[in-house]
Amino acid sequence: MKSVPLKAAPRALTGRGGVKKLRAQGRVPAVIYGRNVPAENLELDARELRNLLLHSASENILVDLEIQNHQRAKRLAIVQEVQHHPLTGDVLHVDFHEVSENEKVTMMVPVETVGEAIGVKTGGGVLEHVLFKIKVRALPKDLPEQILVDVSHLQAGQSIHLGDIQPPPGVEILGDKSISVISIATPRVEEAPAAAEAVAPGEVEMIKEKKEAAAEAGAPEKPEKAEKAEKAAAAPTAEKKSAPAAEKKKQA
Numbered sequence: 001m002k003s004v005p006l007k008a009a010p011r012a013l014t015g016r017g018g019v020k021k022l023r024a025q026g027r028v029p030a031v032i033y034g035r036n037v038p039a040e041n042l043e044l045d046a047r048e049l050r051n052l053l054l055h056s057a058s059e060n061i062l063v064d065l066e067i068q069n070h071q072r073a074k075r076l077a078i079v080q081e082v083q084h085h086p087l088t089g090d091v092l093h094v095d096f097h098e099v100s101e102n103e104k105v106t107m108m109v110p111v112e113t114v115g116e117a118i119g120v121k122t123g124g125g126v127l128e129h130v131l132f133k134i135k136v137r138a139l140p141k142d143l144p145e146q147i148l149v150d151v152s153h154l155q156a157g158q159s160i161h162l163g164d165i166q167p168p169p170g171v172e173i174l175g176d177k178s179i180s181v182i183s184i185a186t187p188r189v190e191e192a193p194a195a196a197e198a199v200a201p202g203e204v205e206m207i208k209e210k211k212e213a214a215a216e217a218g219a220p221e222k223p224e225k226a227e228k229a230e231k232a233a234a235a236p237t238a239e240k241k242s243a244p245a246a247e248k249k250k251q252a
Contacts, residue, residue, distance in 0.1 A: 004052065007065075008044050008067045010042065027043045028045075029041070032077055042096070050091065053082070060107065060146070062076070063077055077098045078099055078140065082095075105138070109133060109147055113129070114149065117184050123186075124156070126185045127184055134162065134173060134181065147167070156187065161178055161179060161180055162175050162177050
């Protein structure tokens with residue numbers, strides 16, 4: 001990562017009222033800290049900072065800070081965090097992490113995809129970006145602003161894991177190598193509704209005739225099961241009535 005120059009100044013205004021007044025003057029409050037140095041309050045020119053962020057691939061920037069009226073005027077630092085206004089997007093605050101040229105540092109780097117996956121283009125899959133940032137370690141000059149991952153070869157159902165990503169020279173990717181970073185989800189297949197039970201043509205005609213006959217008679221149609229039940233109930237009664245007649249014949 002190539003360092004870029006940025007001017008700063010010691011900041012005297014603090015607290016909510018102080019930083020509000022500072023922003024009204026076109027300045028942005030900031031802080032710089034390091035491993036062996038105490039944190040210091042700084043202020044930046046809002047326009048200069050905006051142009052710097054606008055022309056950078058990400059907010060991971062290595063800067064050569066020039067602090068005016070300070071005994072340590074030259075500082076090498078990484079933009080650790082940038083706070084934005086949720087509505088306007090204006091920069092509210094910046095955190096700088098002072099680093100050494102010869103000491104490796106660890107930071108989170110954004111992951112960006114390159115190309116269009118075959119599984120999305122022709123397979124109907126959906127690209128899922130699981131991890132948007134990954135942790136890397138390197139010397140300040142070797143730190144990447146972002147890591148580009150080619151996804152054009154991915155089929156539906158395939159994934160790119162942390163161990164599959166080839167880091168830039170001098171950069172070490174940290175973390176579980178089996179973690180999925182980017183994947184192509186397979187398209188969902190909707191189940192077809194169950195086919196209706198087949199009905200024989202003869203049964204359809206009989207049901208239709210029964211409905212028509214019931215409609216002509218003005219009586220409600222009886223279900224087939226109800227008709228069978230009535231016949232079964234009537235059968236024993238008929239047998240009982242015929243039994244005395246048979247006994248009389250025997251006596252005669």
